[in-house]
Each structure stands twice: as C-alpha cells, then as structure tokens.
Amino acid sequence: MIRIVRPQDDRPVIAVIGAGFGGLNFCKTFRGDARIVLIDKHNHHAFQPLLYQVAMAGLAGSDVAAPVRGIFSRYRHVSSHMAQVDSIDLKNKTLRAGKSELRWDYLVMAMGGVTSYFGNDDWERHAPGLKTLGDALRLRRQLLTAFELAENEPDEMERRRLMTIVVVGGGPTGVELAGAMAELTNHVFRRDFRNIDPTRASVILVEALDRILPTFPSSLSESAREQLEELGVKVRLGTRVVNVQADRITVSSQSGEEDILTRNVLWAAGISAHPLTRQLGPDVELDKAGRVKVLPDLSVPGHPEVFVIGDAAYLEVDGTAVPGLAPAAIQMGKHAAKVIGREIAGDPSPPEERPAFRYRDRGTMATIGRRRAVAVSGPLRFSGYPAWLAWLFVHLIFLVGFRNKLTVMIQWAWQYLTYGRGARVVAEPLEDFVGAEGAQGAEGASAESAASA
C-alpha cells in the first residue's frame, strides 16, 4: 500500500523502517538531497521507557506517544506511512508492504526488538510482554481486572491467584514493573476495595542470574534489591522459569522446582530482534537473538546502502557490545544519517573508510518507585532520592513533544502529592474480556452467592 507519488525529481529514496528512537532520530537529523519514506505499523512513536507507567495506570497512552505525522509535519522531505513491511529484497533494493512495493536507494532498518520467550512461544498467552503501547494498555486491563475479579471472588484460593503478580526478568523493565505494581497495591488500591485487602497482594520478581540489573555496578544491583524489598516485592534470584500456564508459573532454583499460583505473569525477560531481520537471506549474518551483525559504520556487510540501527543491530566497539538502550539507538540513528548524508553529498568512501560508530555512554538508570531509583554515570553512582530525581528529569527531557512533557509532569506531581493514579481506566466493559481472559474467575470459582438478608 505504499504509493510514492514522485514529482519530477530523481533524488535518492531512503526507506526507514520503524519510528522508534533509531528511526525517528535518523529522520530528524538527516541533512541532504533525498526523500525519506518512514514506515511504521503504528501511527505513533512510543516512548518505551515510560510504557510501564501506562501499564501501571499512572499515565495515559497518549502521554507517552507522539503521532509520527505530527512530528514530521514540517519536514517536507519525509513522508510517513502506516504500513506493515512484509519482505525486503536486498538484491533488487525493494521492499513489499501489503500489495505495494517500494524501491529504495538506501535502507535503514530500525524495527527494534520483540519480546522473546526463548523458544516457548506458548507462554506468551499467559505472560504478556511490554514493547508497544497496545501491550501496555492490555497489561493495565489485565491487572486492574484481576483485582476487580478478586473483589467478587468467593474462593480464597482463586483470590490469592488473582492477587499474585509475578514479574519475570530483573532488568530495568522488570524492576520498574515490580516496583510500580507494589506501590499500586500498597497505596493506590489500599482504600478502594471492601472485600479484599490489596496490601496483601504478592509481587514477586523472578531473575535467573544471581542479581537484578546485571548491567549495573553490583553495588547498585544490591541497592535496587533492597529498595524493592522495602516496597514489599519478593525478589527471587537464581530462579529460572520452567513453564507458564493459565493459573501458575513453574520456576526452578537451587532448592528445586516450585509452582507459584498466579493469574498474572508479566514477561520482561527477553528481547530478540524484529523477525524481519531473518528475511534478509543467508548472506546476512545474525547473532542468536536475530540481530544483524553490522560493520563499524552500521552498514550490512556486502550491502553498503543498507544500515541496521538500534535493537535490531549487533555491534561490538572495543570488544564491548553496544547495549540495547534508547541512547544507543538514538546515537546510531544520528550516525547513519551522517554517513548516508555524506555519501549522497558525493563522498565515495567504501564502508571501511566511513566514520565508525562510537557509543557514548552517558549512564543508565532504573526507577523503582517513589523516591527510589538507581543511576550510574561514568564513575558516579546514585541510589534512592537523588537517583529518582535524576530519573524524572532525564525522562521528561527526552520525552518527545512539549505537550507530553507538560501533561506527564502534571501527572507525576499529582501522583506524588496524592498517591493517586488517574489512568486507572479500562475502556472495555467486563463482558468484552471475560471471553478472552475467561479462565480467570469463571473456571475455579464456585457459584456461591453470599447474598444479603
């Protein structure tokens, strides 16, 4: 369905797949005489670092998303298309989306990653991930509904399952989800229910390694664990997932295998590259997460006109892999824009003579809850209140769009002052999802009617 109305010009066409951090920054910083076609299957750029707050009912979906067309309305050389890319033909320099075909001169692949279940795709049904705005809204719906069902549930056992939340994966997303969930139950839900006591909900964080936040200095991993436990999160280290079913998750640790009964498993454990990378053919080398091994200039070996950036790319600089983080994707987008811009301007350098990408690590951070976070920047390490303030500040600065910054700032101030969560809203009525998530409640509950006199 990509129809390019081409005026009488023969400027080169740059196809960019994906409007995440990498694709967006490519398009924003590219300078040169070319036409950019930006393709994404969503109509918005989602600010992934704050998706967990949408899932936890702290922010509205549109607070953390910016419409792609709005972002580029003044960039006359950028046309954006809401479409799903089905296949890429590197030889003929074309891509297909639906019934249409686009011929490109340069291709920038910035599709990012997808949730990975390490080959256990059947777990997805019971353990949703958090990569898109749709994921965040579905997660919100599931968690809020679980407590609504618990409130009406006569069976004690089922009530416990509904009020147990297991977060799989101790990276930043898992830590943020677990911390926010504990705050939601302890503070927000506390006054709201009559039959259940939400402060008795269990939030369990499961991590296979022997510490959470493994990419952080170990002192901060330890601090993060303590801060989570202060919030009431049970942190289970050295614990692998063996199986996920509708009403339980089976984990394995030194003490053997164990079932945790729960209706709510959130998956924050693995990311692999978008499956489109696997369609590039046998001469394009991928790592085991499906990421394309790129040259130092970010181009694909043998295809100097094809670039892969962000979470879909694998690159080692000085023996260290560039991490799958927003700042790396942003920097890669800018780098690819510079390289392509130079070539279009007439620089004939082959890939090995082009500028090499260097990742500038300005630090990383993870938030745990109100006044709780960890942050590292060069030799500096922060935890608790100062790290939390730094986190708020950095995320507001990077959030796309002034309007979004303003409303997010207000929501945060509001939550800080009142412990309120304004976005505790599920659009669908109950009837619409008892079908989909119908195992909940309908299954085990005996039809007891504790009616009143």
Next chain:
Amino acid sequence: MIRIVRPQDDRPVIAVIGAGFGGLNFCKTFRGDARIVLIDKHNHHAFQPLLYQVAMAGLAGSDVAAPVRGIFSRYRHVSSHMAQVDSIDLKNKTLRAGKSELRWDYLVMAMGGVTSYFGNDDWERHAPGLKTLGDALRLRRQLLTAFELAENEPDEMERRRLMTIVVVGGGPTGVELAGAMAELTNHVFRRDFRNIDPTRASVILVEALDRILPTFPSSLSESAREQLEELGVKVRLGTRVVNVQADRITVSSQSGEEDILTRNVLWAAGISAHPLTRQLGPDVELDKAGRVKVLPDLSVPGHPEVFVIGDAAYLEVDGTAVPGLAPAAIQMGKHAAKVIGREIAGDPSPPEERPAFRYRDRGTMATIGRRRAVAVSGPLRFSGYPAWLAWLFVHLIFLVGFRNKLTVMIQWAWQYLTYGRGARVVAEPLEDFVGAEGAQGAEGASAESAASA
C-alpha cells in the same frame, strides 16, 4: 459474581445499577443508615459530554473518565462492583450478575441509554455510535485509520470514500462530532499528509428534521447551522437514512433517494433506554424508547422501593418530558437519594405523598468548534465566542476529578494555541485491524504499485 460480605448489621441494601451521572450523584448525595452496592460493567465513570473529544483525538480516554473506586474510596458505605447485571427480579427483590445474586431493599436503575438504530441493528457495524469510552476510542481508530489508508490508496474513488465522513443526527452530539471532524481535517491533518489533501475531505451532517439542534430555540439552530457551514460541514436537513452499507449510506429527501459513498458513518441519531428495562416484566410500563414510565417521585408504579433515573426513565412534569441530559440525570440522582434517605430515616409516606421531582433547567449548550458554540439559559441566547467560553467553563466545572480538570484545561489551551491534537494515537498496529475493518482498502483497491525509480 457479586459477593457481599455482610458484617453483623442489618442496614438496608441499596443496589445502584450504573455509574453514570445519575448513579454517581445518587451515591454521592445519599445520607442515611444504609449500604450502597454500586454495579457497573465499566470500572470508570465516563464524562459523556466530552467523549466526542476523545473520538476526535483531542483528549486522552483517561482525561474524561474517573475510576469508580477512586471516587468512592472514602465512602465506606459504598462498595463498587465491576459486573454486568443480567436480570432483575422485582418480586423477590434480587438481581443476578454472572453467577451471583444480590438481594436488595432498594433498587436504583441508572443504566442510561444505548445507541438505537430504530430497528436496523445491522447498521451498527458500519455506523458506530458514541456512548462509551470504548466507542470513543474505536471511533478515533477508525477515523485516523481511514486517512492513513487514503494516503496509501492509489484508487481515486476509494480515496474519496475514505475521506468522506457522514454524521447522522443533528442533536448536540452530531453537531459536535461534525464540527470537530471538520476542524481536524482543515487544521490538524492539513500539514501531515503528502499524497492526499485532507482539507478536501467531506464532512456531511444528515438530519431528518428541518433544523439541527431541535431542542434549542430556532434562532440558535440557524446559528449553529451557519457556524458549521463556515467550517465546511455540509448540513443536509430533511434527510432520512434509508440504509447503511460498508461503502455507502443511502439517504432520502424531497429530491429523492441518493447514495453517499463513504467508509465513515458516525451514528448520533438515536438513543433508547438500556435493554435491562425490558426485563422488568409486563406490569412495568415502558415508552417506545424502552424508558420506564415513573411516578413523580421517580419510583416505579407498584414498586415503591424501585427507582429509575436518568435516560432510562420517562417522566412528564407539567406536560413536558424531562430531557435526556446530564443535568436531568444528576438532579434525578439527588432526588432519589433524598426520597430513599427519608424513608430509611422513618418517613412512611406512600409514593404519591413523597416529594415530586422537578427539573431545574439551567440551560443547554452545544459546541461547534474553536470559538463556535450555541447556548441557551432561560431567556438568554448566546452563540459564537461567548457561548464557546461558557461551554468550556461549564464542562470544566462539571468534569469529575481535579486532576482531570487540570489536564483537560491544559490540552484545551494547547489545542487553542497550536491547533495540535496530542491524542492522535491509535494503540493497535495496522495488522490488527485490517482484519476487522478489512473491507477498507483491501476490497476495491487495485494492486497498483507506483514505485519509484
């Protein structure tokens, strides 16, 4: 699934069905020694007068909705339940929701209305209504997607169908939708597309009567029509809908029958009472819209302990029907609370001696667009800028929740200054709805691929 854990007390139970304006105000103003069980199939109160702005991508869903539990967290005598009421038994004073049963002493039916297609229920698929937050988000998705599909559509005819919006019904909702849609295409979309010219979209408002806003003074109807036409809306008076199909709407007027080719029909033409009223049995009289004919105290004839309020009730006061408007529902909720409160406090008056409901008409208003509106209050009539300011003010005041007021105020200020629409975000990717609304684009479009050199 409604399980009432009843402590050692035998206070009467008041079941309230529906957390709209009527139910909410009943619960908020009721004073007396009773327990209230508030049942709604949604977990939120939706501020219906602003739903059209959610549909038109001006506001986020959570801006116009407040979680029911949050509203009543401090009302210890109110317990709220997210459940769907299946049936009501007036004789045994019980209601069923899912597998559970609730026995009530008083029943307050405040379910409001549902979109009515006057017996043509098959039109619903192609002509969605706007009564719930879910409706608003679906409408937003459909309209934004239509323009995305148009941008990629090679067939001129199909492009016109996608860019034609027909709003059926010239009441306040229809007028607001048509006006907002015209502003969206003329101002917001204007810069955003490359292949289509959104200002060439058609917005058509179809009304069977000879004027829009028939409940307003005719001078204001005329003013509203002029204001709509200034925005580019084609107002078709005296025009009835004969049929709605996936790619067209057939209308009939003095000049005969006519097909308008369109992929976007919005239905704002009819409301009937929630179907639960039809289950009350043969001895409860309904009007033809399914509304329960209530006594002047708002109770159901023969059932002094059952009250119907808001859009589900029909009552004439001094020969005039109480209108189906938010202020009427609010006033009815407060009235029923007073009547039941008195009786529980020991007043044994039979229904005919209870206080009679009187509707205090403080005025009505409808907004058309930026600085365009009409308003009437007693002998006063406003249109244009002053009416618009009054509309903004009144809607902010009545919006539930301080946080919502604040964020809505900011969004409005932002839109006023920039013509921006921050909520132009569709959560679902394209692949997820080409199935559902797949007739669009997939059907007629020839597989032309206007690829580039």
